[in-house]
Amino acid sequence: MAGFRSLAYQVRDGRNDRALRRHSLRRCLERFAPYGHRATWWHLCDRHGIAPEDRAADPGRLVAALEELEEARAVWLEYERQFAERRRREKHDGLRRPEWAWGGSGDAVVRCADPGVRPDGTLGEVLRRLVKALESEPGTSCPVCGEQELHWSSMGSARGPWAGAWAWDGPVCGGCGIVVPRPALADAPAYPASAA
Numbered sequence: 001m002a003g004f005r006s007l008a009y010q011v012r013d014g015r016n017d018r019a020l021r022r023h024s025l026r027r028c029l030e031r032f033a034p035y036g037h038r039a040t041w042w043h044l045c046d047r048h049g050i051a052p053e054d055r056a057a058d059p060g061r062l063v064a065a066l067e068e069l070e071e072a073r074a075v076w077l078e079y080e081r082q083f084a085e086r087r088r089r090e091k092h093d094g095l096r097r098p099e100w101a102w103g104g105s106g107d108a109v110v111r112c113a114d115p116g117v118r119p120d121g122t123l124g125e126v127l128r129r130l131v132k133a134l135e136s137e138p139g140t141s142c143p144v145c146g147e148q149e150l151h152w153s154s155m156g157s158a159r160g161p162w163a164g165a166w167a168w169d170g171p172v173c174g175g176c177g178i179v180v181p182r183p184a185l186a187d188a189p190a191y192p193a194s195a196a
Contacts, residue, residue, distance in 0.1 A: 010024035011024045012063055018055070022054070025062050028069060032069065034076065034110050036111050039115035039116075040069075042118070043118050043123065047068065047122070048061045048062075048068070072122070075124050075131065109127070110127065110178050112179070113172040113178070117177030134183060138185050145173060145175040147176065150173055150174065152170075169182065
């Protein structure tokens with residue numbers, strides 16, 4: 001199975017036909033899609049002028065979209081590296097249970113509740129804002145856009161076999177549409193008030 005860098009090479013390779021290059025970019029999203037697969041694809045298409053169903057998209061636009069995705073991936077990989085380093089130090093110092101821990105892959109780290117509603121700015125800018133929020137004291141607003149209007153979805157109140165499946169997820173931001181990670185919020189309840 002091809003990795004992200006191998007797929008990125010295929011997107012850039014001028015010997016490949018346009019359909020393969022587009023397909024390789026879509027497959028990159030299987031490895032890293034910060035908004036979720038569909039929302040990230042629509043974001044890249046909107047920002048770089050690619051029709052979502054165009055099998056013969058302009059290679060220059062595909063490469064520009066790939067470069068934005070690579071920049072965001074570099075931001076997140078650096079955050080993961082620093083987080084792992086910090087946790088090693090904390091464990092060495094006897095802190096075995098951190099107040100919070102991010103526990104997933106790079107897929108959907110800034111998940112959008114609705115793929116059609118996404119934050120403004122590049123993927124890298126959005127991830128930098130999220131990382132800054134996760135590395136500072138928890139707040140009461142969206143870490144990406146600063147919106148105060150946050151709505152708990154029914155997904156956040158899952159019980160039974162789904163309980164805890166979305167432990168990272170918090171309320172949906174009324175401004176940019178992301179599902180705000182609970183560690184970025186001060187006093188985020190385990191379940192929304194409507195589910196209690």
